[in-house]
Amino acid sequence: MSRVYNFSAGPATLPEPVLQQAAEEMLDWRGTGMSVMEMSHRGKAFVSIAEQAEADLRELLQVPDNYRVLFLQGGATAQFSAVPLNLLGDAGSVDYVNTGSWSKKAIAEARKYTAVNVVAEGGSGDPMSIPPQSEWQRDPDAAYLHYCANETITGVEFPEIPHSGDVPLVSDMSSTFLSRPLDVSRFGVIYAGAQKNFGPAGLTVVIVRDDLLGRASETVPAIWDYRRQAESDSMLNTPATYSWYIAGLVFQWLKREGGLRAMAERNKRKADKLYAAIDGSSLYRNPVDPAARSWMNVPFVLADDQLDGTFLSEAADAGLQTLKGHRSVGGMRASIYNAMPESGVDALIDFMADFERRHG
Numbered sequence: 001m002s003r004v005y006n007f008s009a010g011p012a013t014l015p016e017p018v019l020q021q022a023a024e025e026m027l028d029w030r031g032t033g034m035s036v037m038e039m040s041h042r043g044k045a046f047v048s049i050a051e052q053a054e055a056d057l058r059e060l061l062q063v064p065d066n067y068r069v070l071f072l073q074g075g076a077t078a079q080f081s082a083v084p085l086n087l088l089g090d091a092g093s094v095d096y097v098n099t100g101s102w103s104k105k106a107i108a109e110a111r112k113y114t115a116v117n118v119v120a121e122g123g124s125g126d127p128m129s130i131p132p133q134s135e136w137q138r139d140p141d142a143a144y145l146h147y148c149a150n151e152t153i154t155g156v157e158f159p160e161i162p163h164s165g166d167v168p169l170v171s172d173m174s175s176t177f178l179s180r181p182l183d184v185s186r187f188g189v190i191y192a193g194a195q196k197n198f199g200p201a202g203l204t205v206v207i208v209r210d211d212l213l214g215r216a217s218e219t220v221p222a223i224w225d226y227r228r229q230a231e232s233d234s235m236l237n238t239p240a241t242y243s244w245y246i247a248g249l250v251f252q253w254l255k256r257e258g259g260l261r262a263m264a265e266r267n268k269r270k271a272d273k274l275y276a277a278i279d280g281s282s283l284y285r286n287p288v289d290p291a292a293r294s295w296m297n298v299p300f301v302l303a304d305d306q307l308d309g310t311f312l313s314e315a316a317d318a319g320l321q322t323l324k325g326h327r328s329v330g331g332m333r334a335s336i337y338n339a340m341p342e343s344g345v346d347a348l349i350d351f352m353a354d355f356e357r358r359h360g
């Protein structure tokens, strides 16, 4: 067996110790004589798995007591509708920052329910950047302010949490959740699909401040009603039990690795050296303003796009896989989430330098 370095944007590489533990526990989870996949979600064994996962996540992120942590399905895409359905209340509009494709998708869904005020347009041009908050055209009466913390396709990431005053701040953190410590108390709602930085597809974590529960109208489907899900401990219907279990193993792995501060240091080091390699070359280029460069998704283009196919096939032969950029932008993209070891980034940098010597 030989594992490759998998730079996929998601579903993405998982920590090897997590996969090994899951393999060991596959047929018989701790003497129960069954796999976690085969357990009733309401049985004692699975409830203990679910509670432990939540406790570990709360510890990692220092989630304050007045926040509920939900383990839902439907991906971040379901949250694009769940957020307005739950938070709109009597307000007549919502504020969104547009920094790229995922922001646009969230905006398009919200428009089905209410008037959307786009407070700022970013993530386009060359270099791509995020407009300073002083230029945002915000509405003080908006039900909430939404932003995408990290645009997975273009690698445009907010370096800091925006200020929203009394307006609840909502963030799509799908591709940066748990990459570093986070002040949860600044947010009304945080949501993230698991399949990038903390587990398999099928699970979405939603962290919601408890005063925002109970605003959904009667017509909102029960499974998308945060209050109903909070009241039933995310078990209004059968949850994604196996993904929840694997996420729990990832949370324990993160704790063993030193928690989010240690992750932040490692992630910054990985990103800094990859960007330095790109900036120092004449073959590769990253089109993002250095102030808004993602720690998690590093896109780059080759000076001669005729070389793209050769780059990808030689990289794959060298054990460096899934480096093709998103189909909407082309080029390359290296996703270097928590589970991508520093040795994977080093191997990529070495390969890129060697490729440039031979083809540049």
Ligand code: PMP
Pocket (backbone or CB within 6 Å): 010, 074, 075, 076, 077, 078, 102, 148, 150, 151, 152, 153, 172, 173, 174, 175, 193
């Ligand atoms: N938001 C962001 C930032 C994403 O990267 C993605 C997935 N690539 C989504 C939303 C959509 O997530 P899902 O496929 O889990 O619905």
